[in-house]
């Protein structure tokens with residue numbers, strides 16, 4: 345290990361690190377994972393209970409369409425059979441009723457942190 349001598353008399357051993365080592369990421373940012381079915385069902389039940397307790401407020405059709413447009417460009421959206429979010433498992437469509445469409449529930453938001461809508 346090389347030693348550095350400072351003008352004030354101090355000496356320090358230093359570790360030499362190659363440029364390649366510095367350029368190698370030491371950590372990765374994890375992607376949100378699809379939750380297990382039990383957690384998604386629990387999340388849905390909790391969302392519906394929260395929505396009902398708040399008086400079942402609905403988003404306007406314009407707000408629903410705007411949020412759906414965001415979802416449709418999201419990497420976690422799937423249009424397979426019943427369009428839904430792969431993170432929370434909730435149904436995503438343009439239906440105006442909350443039980444058929446998470447976006448319609450004014451108490452709900454995108455599960456990402458920060459949320460996309």
Ligand code: SF4
Nearest residue numbers: 415418421429454460
């Ligand atoms: S709810 Fe959020 S994470 Fe899920 S598909 Fe829509 S934008 Fe993506």
